[in-house]
Amino acid sequence: MTTAFQALRDAAGSPPTAQQRPLLRVDISTSSVAAGADAGLARLRDLVAARGIEIDILTVGSLGLSFAQPTLELQLPGKQPVVYGPVPPDEIEAFLDAVFADPVGQGDDSAWAIGVRGLNGAAGDAQDGVPPLSAHPFWGPQERRVMDQMGVIDPESLDAALAAGRYAALDQALDMEPMAICDLIEAAGVGGRGGGGFPAGRKWKFLLGAPGPTKYLVCNADEGDPGAFVNRILMESDPHLVLEGMIIAARATAASHGFIYIRDEYPLSVVRMRKAVAQAAAAGLLGGDILGTGMSFTLEVVRGAGSYVCGEETGLIASVEGLRGMPKLRPPFPAQRGVFDMPSNVNNTETYAHVPSALLHGSDWYREFGTESDAGTKMFSIGGALQRTGIVEVPFGSSMQALLSDIGGGVPANDKGAGKAKGIQPGGPLGGLLNADDLGLALERPPFTERGVLLGSGGLILFDERACAVDLSLYFSEFCEDESCGRCTTCHGGSQRLVEMLARITQGGGREADLDRLGVVDRALQNANCLHGQFTPYAIRSALRHFRDEVEEHVRDHRCAAKACRGLIRHRVSDPADPALAEAAALCPTDAFVGPDGERTIDDAACVQCGLCAELAPAAIVVEDRFPQAPVAASAAAAAGPSPAAAGA
C-alpha cells in the first residue's frame, strides 16, 4: 500500500456500524425525488428539529428499489438496518411516530417495512418481526457486486467511499505494469456493458500501444436508451467507483486525460460526478502525481445536450469536441484517432465500475458468475407493465423469466383483469421485440442475437396484451427517424419510409405488398454508415418474426386485436343512459360527444380515439374494430366509414 493511500484511508475512518445514535439513510436520487423524497427530507428535518429527536440523517444514493420510492433506512444502535418504503412526504410524521414510539423500535412500522438489510454484505436476519431483505423477491436473487455500496454510502463524500473500500484496487494497480493490468482484465473477461460486449482489457491494449503522450479515456454515460437507467444509478449512488475504474484504466493505457460524457437528462449525475472529480483531485487521486507515484491523469465531466446517436462512440467523440454528434465511419477506430484526433478509448460507465473488483479479487472470482460469452454480473433496469420497476444486478446467464417474473413480479393486474405478458423489449430502441414465449431466455448476448434482437445495455421492458407489436414498431421507427443524425440518406430516408409505411398500416391502409417492402427498406438500411441506421429496422424485423400473425392481421385485415392502433378502432356509446358519460363528455379532448344528457353519442368525425371515455365509462362505451371483418352485412360495412383503401390514400 502506498503511504499516501494509507494516510487517506486512516483519515477516512471506518464505516458506521456501531454508532451511538440512530442513523436514518434517506435515498436522494432521481427516482426517489420523482416520488417526493426531497419534500420528505425537508419535512423530516423539520420534525426532527421540532421534536428534538437524537438522530443522524445521511443522504445516500439508491438501493435500486424504484417501485418502493421514496425509501428510507433506519439503523438503530446495536441493530441491523431496516429498509422502508414507500414513505411519501405526507407519511413521514406517522412513520417517525411509529419508529420512535416508546420504547424505541417496538412501534408498529409494518406499513412501511420492506426488509432487514444485513451489515457488511451479510444476508441479514429477521428483526422485530421484519423479515430479512434477502427473503424479498426483488432482493433475494441478486448478486450485488458493483451495487454493493449503492444506497448505503453518501455519494457526495470521499471519506465514505474510502471507508467502504473504494480506491484500494487503484492502490494495487499502481504497483502493476500497465500490460499486466490489461492482461488481468482481459483474462477476467470484463466485457463492454454498453451493448457490444467487447473485452475491455483487449481494447485497452490498443490504446496502450498507441503513441503518446496525449491519449484520452472516455466514459460513455450517455445512456441514450429510454427505459435504461443503469448508468444513472451508478453515478448517483457510487460515483467514486466509476472514477476508480477510470483511473485504473488510465494506468493500464497510459492515458493522460479523461472525459466523462453524461447525458443532459441526468442533472443529478452531473452534480455528483463533478463533485467526486473535485474531491479526488483534492485528495491526490487525480492530478500530476497520483498517490505520490508520479502517475498523471486528469478528468473532466462533459454534459451532453440531448441526442441519441451521441451514445455511439464516434458521435460521442464529436460531441466531446463541441461539434454536432454525428457518427463517423470506422476505421479509424478511437484508439487510432479519437478525441481531437488523439488515440482514445471509450467504455461504458458500468464497464469501468466492474474494473476495481475484478482487479482486486482476480479473474477466477470474477468468472464465478456469468457465462462463456459474458462473464460476471450485469446490472439491469426493468420496467414496463411490471409490478416492481427497479435496478438489479444478477449474473449474466440468469433467466429472463426469473428477472421479470420473480424479481419484477410480472405483469400487474389491470382493468382487464389479471395481467398477461405479451412480450419483452430488450436493448433500447434498436433492440427489437421478443415474444413472451421467449421469457425463458438466458440473459447473455448469444440467445438474443439468435432471435434477431439485442440484449443491449441493460434496459428490459415487459409489455402486456394492451400493447401492439405494430404500434411499438412504429414507435421505435419514429424514434430512430427523429434521432438519425442525417449524414446518410439511407438512414434518414430509410427510417422515414419505414415510419410512413407503418403509419399507413396502423391507419388501415396496409397492402399485401407491404410485407415484402418492409424487407426492402430493411435491406437498404444495411448500407447506412453506423449501427444506428443498420439497426433501425430491428423493431419491425423482429415483429415480423415474433409477432407475424399480428403484423399480417394489421396489413391484410386492417385490424388491431390489442385495440392499440387508433386508426383501426372506433369508440361508440352503447349505453347512453350511463351517468358516467357526463364526466367523459366534459373531459373529452375534442368535444366529440353530441346530444343531451341520456342521449349522448360520439361524433366519429371529431373523435380521435383517445380512449378517455372508455376509461371513465367502461360500461357505456364499446371499442370496436373500425373495419369489421367479412362476412358482414352490406349496411354494416357502409356504416364502418371510409374503406381501408381510402383511409390509406
Add this chain to the structure above:
Amino acid sequence: MTDHTNDALSQPGLLTPSQSQRLRDLLADLEPGKGSVLTALHRAQHELGWVPRGAISLIAGQLRLTDALIYGPATFYSEFRLTPPPATLVAWCSGPTCRVLGGERIKLILEKTLDCELGQNGPNDDYGLWLGQCNGTCEQAPQVWVNGRVVGKLSLAGSARLAQRIRDGEGAAKIAPPPPGAVEIQPALIRKESP
C-alpha cells in the same frame, strides 16, 4: 397557439446590455479550440432560459468560431432551445414504459386540450407542451414533468384534468410546487426571467 418555429431566423433575439455583460462574464474562462461549444451553450441557456440569436454571436466571438459553427450544435441537440420557454412547461415523457402504459394517448389528450402541439407554446407563452426524454423514473409512468417536477401515474382522465387546469390558468407553482431544497432531476429548461 404561439408558434415560434421561425423565431430563431426572423427575430433578432438581441441581448440587453446587462444580459450581454453577464453572459460575457460567464464565458470568460472558455478558450478557443478546446471543445467548449456545448459548455458555452449550456451556460447561456441556464442563464437566459433559452439561446437567443444574440447569445450565439457572443459565444462565437468568445470561441473565435463563426456563428454557423455555434448554430449547428445549437440546432442539432434537442435540449438547446432557440425559442423562449413558457412560464409553465409540460414536458411529456416519450419513453417506452410510458408508451406501453398509454403515453401516446396522453400526448394526444394534452395536445388537444391545451390546443398546442408538441414543441409549441400556448397563448402569451403562459404554458407549453414539449417533448421530454425518459430519465429512468419509469416507476412513475406514464408521466409528465411540470417545470421539472414529476406528475406521474397519469390516467387518461387525469391527464385531461391536468391539461384543463393548466389551460385555465393554473401555473406550475400551484400544480407541482417545488419543496424547499428541491433537487433538480430534469434539465433546467425553466424560465429564469422574462424572455
